[in-house]
Amino acid sequence: MEYTLKEMMAITAAREIKNEDIVFCGTGISMLAAMAAKNINAPESVIFFETGAIDSKLEEIPLAVGDPRVMYHTSANGGLLDSFATMQNAITGKHVVGILGAAQVDKFGNLNSTVIGDYNSPKIRFSGSGGGCDVASFVPRSIIFMQHEKRKFVNKLDYLTSPGYLDGPDGRKNAGLIPGGPEMVITNMGVMRFDDTTKEMYLAACYPGITPQEILEKMEFSVDISRADEATPPTQEELTLLREKCDHQRLILG
């Protein structure tokens, strides 16, 4: 079956989303994954935006979380105070799954989306946290999208924007954060998860045709590959729904 890596990534994330989840999504593939879950395997899940829109009816894919498309047919149109309170509040926050992306990730799932180089005189400037650090601080589960490249899977982040497990199993507790942290990293080559005890990243699955060795070559740090199996490619039904219901204009799928 023909499918693109983007489709594989979106479907892999969508399968992790359950009916009872409230899905916090950002722009691009993260939104696509949330829409795919809603249209394929978790029709009762709720799509949620940091701008304050909750349970939007997305007839067309938004190109930003501030897109007017997120405001249509919602349960409530509030503002930023509402959305972040929903996540910081442990009663509702525990149902929220964050979907995040970044320029760099380390073995504990901490993310950099701010700068490469010195903070006060950076070589490369990125967008910054937005709501990313808030989500990573507040919610118990998150899914991270990354491109597998050596400069992105690094030993040490140039800037720690959003907390994963910080420096290990007790990192979040010591810092004063709620328990939880990233659940998985979905890349263009495979899926990484985090060890229950050490909270270190390990290779959980390779996409068909990709070897663990090829993935290790695209990372600055080494990870356990002994648990890796082959990822299940998208089914015809998943692909059809993704292409026709989520992004028929192919604005994100390309």
Place this chain on the structure above:
Amino acid sequence: MDLTTAVGTYVKDGCHLSLGGFTINRNPMAAVYEIIRQKVKNIHLYAHSNGQGVDELIGGSCVSHLEIAYGGNGKFASTCIRFRKAVEENLIQVEDYTNYQMTLRFLAGAMGIPFLPCRSSLGTDIINKWGFSDEMRKKSDKLPNEKLTVMDNPFSGWLDTEKVVLVPAIQPDVTIVHVQKADPRGNCRIQGLTFADAEQAKAAKHLIVTCEELCDNDQLKTDSDQNQIPFIHVDAVVHVPHGAYPTACYHHYDYDPQYLKAYGQKATDDTAHGAYLEEMIYGCPTHDDLIAKAGPEHMAAIAADPQTGYARNLDRK
């Protein structure tokens, strides 16, 4: 009051300014372009995620300092282009917060308290790395002595919380918001998401409102539960149809994908960006001139569908 007078009166060199809206939505663009035309310099800008407005003000050489959470513009710019260039070339000084923190900082300003607590950013470089030095903070009476600070929960362990991050209030000299409806006294009604507009509006020493529709004084006093900003906060109301263009205004018009895409291409190159400023901003003495340049057919294509509030099937490639 007209826009030229409103901007001329309140937006001065070196002022502390905040803009309403979010990325490609309801940025007060007519006011942004007027600030650029008036060549206001050294603005200290506060933003959560005001993509297009922030990037254009930076590109117009109006900004020297920026406190921000997100310098991106959705799919149109994963990092805003003039913002990125200005930071990498050390033309502006930036300090990073999160979106929630920036929102709480405006709320604290609106409430008249020095700070508010949150549980965001513990253990991160948002806390460890500061954009503004101690020296700069000491010199300015408009900046708090610290970026933010971490505190043990004084209600020991209450709500399962050990530590909180305290973020300082912002009281901008001026906030500018664009709303769907306002009346001549300044009562405002925003449709769709309000983002942090009401908090930004109420935190400011002066507030300029631009609006799509200028309503009779009595009209907005009906169903006033739909109003977010009462007139007591407002210093100037300016009727500017399409005042958020090229960003969107829910139930009026969509964002203009062609404009934003073309802007993105021109912004990457200094010469092309200079030509953009000449043609689209200095070359259009008023916002009406910019709208006329886009043309009625083009504006009709982005007009909002009455049911959904956006332009259905708009070509956004």
